[in-house]
Amino acid sequence: MIANEPSQTKFFHVLDSDMRILVVDDDPIQREFASVYLSSPSAEVLTATDGADAIKKLREDRFDIVLIDFGMNGVEVIQLIRSDPPHAELPIIMVTSHEDILTIDAAFNAGATSFVTKPVNWRLLSYQIKFVLKSHSHKAAA
Secondary structure (H helix, E strand, C coil): CCCCCHHHCCCCCCCCCCEEEEEECCCHHHHHHHHHHHCCCCEEEEEECCHHHHHHHHHHCCCCEEEEEHHHCHHHHHHHHHHCHHHCCCCEEEEECCCCHHHHHHHHHHCCCEEEECCCCHHHHHHHHHHHHHHHHHHHHC
16 A cells, blocks of 8 residues: 555645735636635635736735736736836736637736646645745745
């Protein structure tokens, strides 16, 4: 029997350090899934319904990372965030059902830090958030 079989592995939260995540998506189901699957005792998830709501929340509060849906003018929202000096280096993950070259290029050219396709594997996204934040903290310390 293999020691790491799922039946012998205990559940744990991947997002195990203090962080605040802003999820921007016009789909209420996606926002609810993000809140349920990404929240942990140390990770707080807040949501925004559109770009204007996201910008307002970013100006009013502090976030460690932003997840933005492409379908609701996500590229423009990323550009707005990047043009605001306090948020110019904020890690941003584009989340979309589009995985074509033009969408990927548009997201990264706008300033996305990373890219995830829908349907979202929430466990995998949790690890990606953790990695992006770790990489960002090393970059900021350098």
